[in-house]
Amino acid sequence: xxxxxxxxxxxxxxxxxxxxxxxLSGIPETFRRKQRADLPQVSEMQTxxxxxxxxxxNFSIDTQFYPLGSCTMKYNPRGCNTLAMLPNxxxxxxxxxxxxxxxxxxxxxxxxEMLKEVTGMQAVSLSPAAGAQGEFAGVAMIRAYHEARGxxxxxxxxxxxxxxxxxPASAVMCGYTVREIPSGPDGDVDVEALRxxxxxxxxxxxxxxxxxxxxxxxxxxxxxxxxxxxxxxxxYDGANLNAILxxxxxxxxxxxxxxxxxxxxxxxxxGGGGPGAGPVGVSKRLQPYLPVPMVAQSEGQYxxxxxxxxxESIGRLSAFAGNAGILLRxxxxxxxxxxxxxxxxxxxxxxxxxxxxxxxxxxxxxxxxPERRATHEFILTLHKQAKQxxxxxxxxxxxxxxxGFHAPTTYFPLLVPECLLIEPTETESREELDGFIEAxxxxxxxxxxxxxLVKGAPYNLPVKRLDDVRAARELDLVWxxxxxx
Amino acid sequence: MSxxxxxxxxxxxxxxxxxxxxxxxxxxxxxxxxxxxxxxxFVELPEVGQVFEAEGECAVVESVKAASDIYSPVSGEVVEVxxxxxxxxxxxxxxxxxxxxxxxxxxxxxTELDNLLDADGYREVADA
Numbered sequence: 001x002x003x004x005x006x007x008x009x010x011x012x013x014x015x016x017x018x019x020x021x022x023x024l025s026g027i028p029e030t031f032r033r034k035q036r037a038d039l040p041q042v043s044e045m046q047t048x049x050x051x052x053x054x055x056x057x058n059f060s061i062d063t064q065f066y067p068l069g070s071c072t073m074k075y076n077p078r079g080c081n082t083l084a085m086l087p088n089x090x091x092x093x094x095x096x097x098x099x100x101x102x103x104x105x106x107x108x109x110x111x112x113e114m115l116k117e118v119t120g121m122q123a124v125s126l127s128p129a130a131g132a133q134g135e136f137a138g139v140a141m142i143r144a145y146h147e148a149r150g151x152x153x154x155x156x157x158x159x160x161x162x163x164x165x166x167x168p169a170s171a172v173m174c175g176y177t178v179r180e181i182p183s184g185p186d187g188d189v190d191v192e193a194l195r196x197x198x199x200x201x202x203x204x205x206x207x208x209x210x211x212x213x214x215x216x217x218x219x220x221x222x223x224x225x226x227x228x229x230x231x232x233x234x235x236y237d238g239a240n241l242n243a244i245l246x247x248x249x250x251x252x253x254x255x256x257x258x259x260x261x262x263x264x265x266x267x268x269x270x271g272g273g274g275p276g277a278g279p280v281g282v283s284k285r286l287q288p289y290l291p292v293p294m295v296a297q298s299e300g301q302y303x304x305x306x307x308x309x310x311x312e313s314i315g316r317l318s319a320f321a322g323n324a325g326i327l328l329r330x331x332x333x334x335x336x337x338x339x340x341x342x343x344x345x346x347x348x349x350x351x352x353x354x355x356x357x358x359x360x361x362x363x364x365x366x367x368x369x370p371e372r373r374a375t376h377e378f379i380l381t382l383h384k385q386a387k388q389x390x391x392x393x394x395x396x397x398x399x400x401x402x403x404g405f406h407a408p409t410t411y412f413p414l415l416v417p418e419c420l421l422i423e424p425t426e427t428e429s430r431e432e433l434d435g436f437i438e439a440x441x442x443x444x445x446x447x448x449x450x451x452x453l454v455k456g457a458p459y460n461l462p463v464k465r466l467d468d469v470r471a472a473r474e475l476d477l478v479w480x481x482x483x484x485x
Numbered sequence: 486m487s488x489x490x491x492x493x494x495x496x497x498x499x500x501x502x503x504x505x506x507x508x509x510x511x512x513x514x515x516x517x518x519x520x521x522x523x524x525x526x527f528v529e530l531p532e533v534g535q536v537f538e539a540e541g542e543c544a545v546v547e548s549v550k551a552a553s554d555i556y557s558p559v560s561g562e563v564v565e566v567x568x569x570x571x572x573x574x575x576x577x578x579x580x581x582x583x584x585x586x587x588x589x590x591x592x593x594x595x596t597e598l599d600n601l602l603d604a605d606g607y608r609e610v611a612d613a
Binding site for chain 2: 394411414417468469472473
């Protein structure tokens with residue numbers, strides 16, 4: 001029920017009522033409201049109950065195991081939030097002069113330095129406000145590099161078929177043609193296929209390692225030298241950085257440009273569509289093109305690097321220095337972990353994934369790459385169940401909700417039929433992992449004994465099986481009051 | 486097991502092609518493809534008069550799961566598209582070899598049909 005439907009004329013919540021009439025003298029007459037806004041008229045208690053009930057109907061990392069593959073839905077320590085909300089950080093105006101913002105700028109500067117160290121890159125800009133904006137900035141820098149050398153022949157970006165869809169989209173946004181590279185049967189990039197298409201038209205390759213197939217590409221050095229020898233650059237998509245944090249550095253793999261999803265790996269609640277932060281790191285030859293602003297430090301004083309300091313910069317991606325709240329949380333999280341803690345992130349996220357993979361394979365589930373060790377995530381394929389029992393991955397996913405778990409990523413990557421992409425992260429206990437494994441095993445048994453039960457799920461949620469087709473074709477997103485219809 | 490009709494030819498990318506009628510072939514996606522995609526919500530068709538090379542991207546089908554490119558099995562010029570799919574993309578799910586056809590092409594080189602799979606060849610692909 002919408003809160004508007006509870007509205008009764010004249011009912012009000014005193015706590016929310018303004019204490020005094022606001023001063024409207026600065027607002028021109030033409031922009032002033034002539035009638036009262038059509039707000040719901042409800043009591044304070046109705047309001048509290050309504051929003052508390054809504055929050056209880058939500059699946060979230062605070063309430064449930066949330067193994068959404070390639071999204072890194074881990075626990076985000078409350079301390080990061082608390083410290084990022086210190087009054088002097090929270091109240092700082094983005095236009096405040098640098099000499100009034102030294103504390104804030106020191107945090108950003110140190111975060112730049114820490115990201116350089118943990119990724120092995122030469123320089124970092126924090127300003128991209130999302131992963132996809134980081135990709136856009138990265139590809140724009142690749143373009144700027146080739147153009148500065150007068151090399152106009154490079155028109156193609158290579159993208160493996162396992163990539164996130166944002167990779168080809170970012171390449172196209174920067175004016176490139178995308179060429180897809182197939183994966184081999186073991187999940188690694190097919191290097192022979194790559195060898196055939198790499199050439200003087202290659203601007204670069206966008207690589208996610210570990211890939212979305214849940215495996216670490218073992219031939220990364222060979223791929224890097226193939227692309228480099230042809231004059232192309234290597235872009236590293238940091239979507240899966242959690243698996244290698246503190247263990248392997250993209251800079252050491254030969255990457256020229258990377259982006260890091262701070263909201264995934266470095267502690268920001270996400271999954272509701274934002275906000276995000278996608279800082280970019282570069283090798284020496286791309287440094288001049290980094291987006292501004294960045295923070296520089298000399299003799300203990302911090303200052304903004306802007307267009308004047310960086311004339312070859314690709315420019316600004318937003319008005320100010322990225323999503324400040326997320327950058328601060330990431331800085332605090334990185335300080336809390338330290339280098340040793342970051343290694344443990346990689347160790348436990350991969351241990352948890354491999355533990356689950358092994359137990360689920362023992363229980364009769366099919367892994368997409370049974371011969372490979374998992375990284376921080378792994379893929380099951382329910383191809384057999386779909387074919388033999390008529391119970392598909394979506395049915396399993398819906399039934400998991402009844403068992404109190406957020407479903408893993410379904411039907412992605414597109415290469416693997418009927419797949420579940422499962423990423424437990426490092427912050428779950430063994431008991432939680434066991435509970436999820438047991439739920440999947442129970443559903444498998446239900447599918448074998450009573451497939452209709454699984455196909456009708458969910459049963460225990462506020463809404464039952466949704467009509468996806470109708471939802472996609474007849475969008476109904478805007479509430480209209482009865483008066484207006 | 487999904488339907489594979491003996492009288493059609495197929496691509497490994499799950500399109501079917503009818504036999505040639507006055508230089509024109511009908512093209513659609515297979516029963517297996519519609520089953521894998523799930524319920525379609527949108528079909529983006531080429532325009533009449535557009536010319537495609539074999540294996541060129543020529544249409545998009547979007548289901549509740551994913552958007553997928555459709556590749557032209559043969560080279561030629563589009564002479565007709567199935568306008569009914571604009572309002573009723575579910576025709577592809579209901580009748581992939583009949584009312585759910587996507588478009589018709591005036592084929593440039595009929596020998597290209599020899600490169601395509603026959604029904605048994607496609608059954609192996611769909612069964613894999």
